[in-house]
Amino acid sequence: MAAALVRLSTRVSQSAEPPISDLMHRALAQPHLISLAAGFVDQHSLPVAETARAVAELAAEPDLARAALQYGTTLGHGPLREYVLDDVLAADRQPRAASGLTTDRIVLTAGSNQMLHLVTECLCDPGDVVLCAAPTYFVYLGLLDGLGLCGVGVATDRDGIIPEAVQEELLRRKAAGQAHRVKAIYVVSYYDNPSSATLSLARRGRLVDLVRRWSRDNGQQVFILEDAAYRELRYAGDDLPSLRAFDEAGDTVVYAGTFSKSFSPGLRVGWGMLPPALIEPVCHFKGHIDFGSAHFNQAVMARVIESGLFRPHVEKLRAIYREKLAAMLRACERHFGGVPGVRWHAPSGGLYVWLTLDPSLDAGPRGKLFDRAVAAGMLYVPGEFSYASEGVLPQPNTIRLSFGVQTPARIEAGIAALAQAIRETHSQTP
């Protein structure tokens, strides 16, 4: 008999396939490509010994181990929430007692991505607006699209998202009678993915003030969704206080963190520090959709920290990525030196170098450069994937390069291949 029509929900049927999927298929079809595309972490440094030791230690205390293998709570494993709170406050140089903050504000999630999802679901109805940097993390843009929401790209520079541009966009929305549709501003505040820009100290305070003032004047809270996923991957310069640290009333900033970059993405342990008004809605919704994240993984991460295995691992990662970043920057100097119009900045952390090419070049997935780069043996992420569908227009002459996965030698070879592809494309551009 003929198959009956499958009618999908509006939100799912209207969501586009992420452009990155096609790229991944191409990469899989040509396994010998040097991929400077995937934002994965360095494979060799993944903490096998540390994880196995933490599990063995846990297993030696059967009561604790059994508890970890049982259902946990929606908020998550208490000791890990304690650690997270201490750690964030220490990084922000806020004495815990004086801060008045407690673990009641910490919710553990399956990676920080789940926290971004939960908060966005709690705040936004279809058609609502989230402002974000242009460019910004394309997986979050996919999340917005998947929920039927509207991402709006706001101008950025080397110091991150520009508060005055945020203000202008808010005013534009207000003039259009849509002020109440803006629910959040998404900011990767440290070593942004893809631009590697870190929001400057001066802008942090200004952005929080601006959003608090706007929320008050407008009678509706706009939240700042601070994604601090890369904060621990700092290779030069000082750590800056988070946006959250400027939110003295604690009602404006959601701070999302993760152990995916600093320890292991395969454990999927992330967290949020939330304004009080969002704790209950986030937990209710989380309980409905996943009945709690993996308690075992939270207990293993807690043990990793208690046994002193976490900080040395982060230091080891910093040394590894520092070297890889240096290799990528050296290769850029060497191979792009003679290529007109190629520009980049040296990041002080994260996993990415953001490349701007001559404006005549299209680095997009349907352009000649992309095919030539693949033919030359390397893969990159077209920068245009990182622009929201509204606001600042996609810049087709941009490229995200990741130095997380490949060895220094392969980074060098990948950049050489890209330079060759750019040169070929230039010579054939009329």
Next chain:
Amino acid sequence: MAAALVRLSTRVSQSAEPPISDLMHRALAQPHLISLAAGFVDQHSLPVAETARAVAELAAEPDLARAALQYGTTLGHGPLREYVLDDVLAADRQPRAASGLTTDRIVLTAGSNQMLHLVTECLCDPGDVVLCAAPTYFVYLGLLDGLGLCGVGVATDRDGIIPEAVQEELLRRKAAGQAHRVKAIYVVSYYDNPSSATLSLARRGRLVDLVRRWSRDNGQQVFILEDAAYRELRYAGDDLPSLRAFDEAGDTVVYAGTFSKSFSPGLRVGWGMLPPALIEPVCHFKGHIDFGSAHFNQAVMARVIESGLFRPHVEKLRAIYREKLAAMLRACERHFGGVPGVRWHAPSGGLYVWLTLDPSLDAGPRGKLFDRAVAAGMLYVPGEFSYASEGVLPQPNTIRLSFGVQTPARIEAGIAALAQAIRETHSQTP
């Protein structure tokens, strides 16, 4: 300055707090209560040694271990998907080659709860209808409520949901011009939570046929969401083929399974076997909202199975729960024997005994019996929590008892306390 209004999304602001939350708070406030409420698994049998051994074995192969600590794919760890497919087909006595089924149909999730969420999101718009047993799993009812959907309870008996009652409800919806709003039928096909009813063999084929015919005649596919969470917890009788096994075209039944009951809920590893039309939507949406489930946990479960640690553990669990179930049934005989109107059936699997009291008694959370039971030292789940907001009316004289957590001695003491509370309530009912 005054706090700005926090405007939550429609779906989140309209969702009610799950009634079970209040119960949990009461339980936590009186830790000495004997809880026959929580549907947790037996704490003492949680597989500490098995998990630690699997992790140690994995760590001894650093390439595999590192891969497990890296991001996985949206579909999940290949070897575990192979095992799941083999296992489901073996249980259903379908030779794999003849079945034509491949691992392309298997998606791993964070517990089966996430699979229920993903499929429900993919199919349903707010206001859409999911039919379910009356009574049914209250966490799934909470999920429906959390997504703004309408659960409709359909009549059941000892053999599970009644296909003719499903048909009648479908016809009622059609008569009201709402046939296209019915997207799915949720069925816990083995040892249902809370009723412990197992859908009879005869009904399995009838239900699948009925839904396929309805979908064809109506021009829109209705899916059966088969929740097989308790299938491995079988203490008597033979295993039955799943509803999925009756879905020869493979376009009607979503089969959701989990290692939460059969191994460890703290690992959160579940799965779905999906009709082809749902694979892509489910994976896209999953990728957007969680960027993949914990790869590490999937690899650990695969190793548990490869090392032959899984089946012996299931046998051990069966022996433990068989004894606990026997203790609960003995206690029911002993203590409810002289209490008028108390009825129950001996289940052949699962974690629950479903009690029906005299119709004059209100076992609900605001009734006298509930308070008396707590005063007598025990906690139960009021049966009324397990009824959808539409369809078959909640039966206030019902109780879910769980024998998963407590020892046989405490089960006996809990039932004695409940019997005392029932007797007291009877004697004071005019």
